[in-house]
Amino acid sequence: MTKLTDVARAAGVSIATVSRVLNNPGSVNAATQQKVEQAIRSLNYRPSRVAQRLRSKGGNSKIIGLVLPDIQNPFYVDVIRGVEEAMYEQGYAAIMCNFAQNEDKERLYLDILQSESIDGLIVAPVHGRDQKVVNLVLSGLPIICIDRGLTGVDVDVVLVDNHQGAFDAVSHLIKLGHRRIAFISGLPQIPTSKARLGGYEAAFREHGLAIDESYIKYGDSKHESGLRLSAELLDLPTPPTALFTGNNLITLGALETIHRRGVKIPEEIALVGFDDMYWSISLNPPLTAVRQPGFEMGHRAAELLFQRIKDPGRPTVKVVFDAALQVRSSCGAATAALKDN
Amino acid sequence: MTKLTDVARAAGVSIATVSRVLNNPGSVNAATQQKVEQAIRSLNYRPSRVAQRLRSKGGNSKIIGLVLPDIQNPFYVDVIRGVEEAMYEQGYAAIMCNFAQNEDKERLYLDILQSESIDGLIVAPVHGRDQKVVNLVLSGLPIICIDRGLTGVDVDVVLVDNHQGAFDAVSHLIKLGHRRIAFISGLPQIPTSKARLGGYEAAFREHGLAIDESYIKYGDSKHESGLRLSAELLDLPTPPTALFTGNNLITLGALETIHRRGVKIPEEIALVGFDDMYWSISLNPPLTAVRQPGFEMGHRAAELLFQRIKDPGRPTVKVVFDAALQVRSSCGAATAALKDN
DNA sequence: TAATGGCATGAAAACGTTTTCAAGAGGTAA
DNA sequence: TTACCTCTTGAAAACGTTTTCATGCCATTA
Numbered sequence A, B: 001m002t003k004l005t006d007v008a009r010a011a012g013v014s015i016a017t018v019s020r021v022l023n024n025p026g027s028v029n030a031a032t033q034q035k036v037e038q039a040i041r042s043l044n045y046r047p048s049r050v051a052q053r054l055r056s057k058g059g060n061s062k063i064i065g066l067v068l069p070d071i072q073n074p075f076y077v078d079v080i081r082g083v084e085e086a087m088y089e090q091g092y093a094a095i096m097c098n099f100a101q102n103e104d105k106e107r108l109y110l111d112i113l114q115s116e117s118i119d120g121l122i123v124a125p126v127h128g129r130d131q132k133v134v135n136l137v138l139s140g141l142p143i144i145c146i147d148r149g150l151t152g153v154d155v156d157v158v159l160v161d162n163h164q165g166a167f168d169a170v171s172h173l174i175k176l177g178h179r180r181i182a183f184i185s186g187l188p189q190i191p192t193s194k195a196r197l198g199g200y201e202a203a204f205r206e207h208g209l210a211i212d213e214s215y216i217k218y219g220d221s222k223h224e225s226g227l228r229l230s231a232e233l234l235d236l237p238t239p240p241t242a243l244f245t246g247n248n249l250i251t252l253g254a255l256e257t258i259h260r261r262g263v264k265i266p267e268e269i270a271l272v273g274f275d276d277m278y279w280s281i282s283l284n285p286p287l288t289a290v291r292q293p294g295f296e297m298g299h300r301a302a303e304l305l306f307q308r309i310k311d312p313g314r315p316t317v318k319v320v321f322d323a324a325l326q327v328r329s330s331c332g333a334a335t336a337a338l339k340d341n
Numbered sequence C: 001t002a003a004t005g006g007c008a009t010g011a012a013a014a015c016g017t018t019t020t021c022a023a024g025a026g027g028t029a030a
Numbered sequence D: 001t002t003a004c005c006t007c008t009t010g011a012a013a014a015c016g017t018t019t020t021c022a023t024g025c026c027a028t029t030a
Helices: A004-011 A015-023 A030-043 A049-055 A074-089 A103-115 A131-138 A162-175 A191-206 A223-234 A248-260 A294-310 A334-340 B004-011 B015-023 B030-043 B049-055 B074-089 B103-115 B131-138 B162-175 B191-206 B223-234 B248-260 B294-310 B334-340
Strands: A063-068 A093-098 A120-123 A143-146 A156-160 A181-185 A216-218 A242-245 A270-274 A288-291 A318-321 A324-326 B063-068 B093-098 B120-123 B143-146 B156-160 B181-185 B216-218 B242-245 B270-274 B288-291 B318-321 B324-326
Touching: A004 A015, A004 A030, A015 A030, A049 B049, A049 B103, A063 A074, A063 A103, A074 A093, A074 A294, A074 B093, A093 A103, A093 B074, A093 B103, A103 A120, A103 A131, A103 B049, A103 B093, A120 A294, A131 A143, A143 A294, A156 A162, A156 A294, A162 A181, A162 A191, A162 A242, A162 A270, A162 A288, A162 A324, A181 A191, A181 A223, A191 A216, A216 A223, A223 A242, A223 A248, A242 A248, A248 A270, A294 A318, B004 B015, B004 B030, B015 B030, B063 B074, B063 B103, B074 B093, B074 B294, B093 B103, B103 B120, B103 B131, B120 B294, B131 B143, B143 B294, B156 B162, B156 B294, B162 B181, B162 B191, B162 B242, B162 B270, B162 B288, B162 B324, B181 B191, B181 B223, B191 B216, B216 B223, B223 B242, B223 B248, B242 B248, B248 B270, B294 B318
Parallel strands: A063 A093, A063 A120, A093 B093, A120 A143, A143 A156, A156 A318, A181 A216, A181 A242, A242 A270, A270 A288, B063 B093, B063 B120, B120 B143, B143 B156, B156 B318, B181 B216, B181 B242, B242 B270, B270 B288
Antiparallel strands: A288 A324, B288 B324
């Protein structure tokens, strides 16, 4: 790798001058600048980002961390794409870490990121009082929380209105005449699970209905829990007539169980999922789902992070996106809804 | 951040000794070792990976690059998971870059990775003679190519037998009696597209059938080309009776078009896709597809990379995984296949 | 006792940048 | 002429490690 010294020698100047040409063009004599730029080009010089990071700690190393719970979940893939697009525009790179809902793994990755001297961090904390993340916030590292907030500390947050999304989904089922509506939740300690459960309950209250706890199941936000818990629900003496699933992996698991058992959707059971996918329309049947704008959320989070890196003192903001119910044919009114799409 | 100096002062030794305790335990007096370890713990010291990288170039910075064409493609998500699991076991971290089939973006990311002084690289080159990657290989950086090889240079490769996978898929359709079998290919310059086209053609030859070029369409390996090119195929005067799609995003696009038009699968058109997904069974209808073991491939690629980092001189290897046809109900024999699942 | 060798440790250089400080050149005003 | 700016540049320190080399001490051997 060619380095500053090589360029300096080639151009007949000192390394300080080369550095100035790179970082502060205009602060140097025009003729010298020419010579140096020529040398940089002909040697195909690229500065070592490692040395840059070591020397000038904080704020201009152009690398950030992105720490997410589950890369297998298409929602987070959308978030990644949004973050990545914004970063590409600014010449940043991300160290991407998938901690698979495992707090130990999250901790390890956060340690690594810290010792990589990142400029900032976008993270979906493993739960609401994630001490490791809280400490990082307090240490002054620019941080944006995405999808999930953090209690007890002032931090920027980008998320979706999970309560309202769940409320709309369950209300939709209630309006279709359903009363035995089951809910398969993700991990109960995750803030989004709590909010979605809250929306579910609020919809029942709103319509003056009582909640039957036996229709609420708690899983781990993965495919397998959808598979298993939907089976448990179908095995109840009086099984539910409708099912609301807490995220897209649970939805796919439930769908698989329902199909394997030959249960008809929506005739025998209606299904609404949290999280839409662009191929939800190709599922059997086309899935009614609550859409989270993952790409936009990721993009917005990255923008907020850049702002905070530039101006660490700016007041924190909380950005809440709407969750929109996409009505397709998996819960009654089948033919009518299909035409809309 | 606490640093080596702080630990040294607390333990009453020099920084060299602390470094030795960290990297070469046993090379130091037992009592001193105790003192130093105590100081490290009480100060919660973690070495700066940036300084480590700067100091000792090559081989022990514990960070690698992972450069893939499309994170939206579930196959690559599986690859990422496989790589990530292997790396986690070894205490490595990855800088993940998604170049979205864009050669400029790939080049930028490779530049960034190089100037991050990574220990090694796992990459799916944008095409077979990707000069940037070739140069990196020649420069001696440990590199594993995944999913796609590189012509004209000796490099480790992990991929799937695309030719055989496509051959099996198309043979399956031929055996079911289909003759007008269309193929929607991904970007033609990508090695995998070429191999899959080769398998398609070989299946025709094998059965003594002629190929009708008008049934072969070239797209860009994304959802949109599946959407559009399947429409073109359905609009032909004599539309195909079967469709073989070149990757999973194309499959989903085609599926969407077919559904929107109300064309029945498999009665009016049979469908086989390259790339399986764990939720293929929940599609409408359950999809017959060629399965690539993405997770295993990623894991294996990471292992090969660790080997090469340790022993840069070892001979290169080419690991070829089998592509297995998963028969479901999207191409005839519908009810029989469903029972198997 | 003197010389030799091994062991534990510390001082200092190096990695490739950025940035501060000083200094030389050239011009202008008193 | 002297003093004082301004403009441009270079020397050197600093970032936090790893590693080489030197040093001092103690034990062993002649």
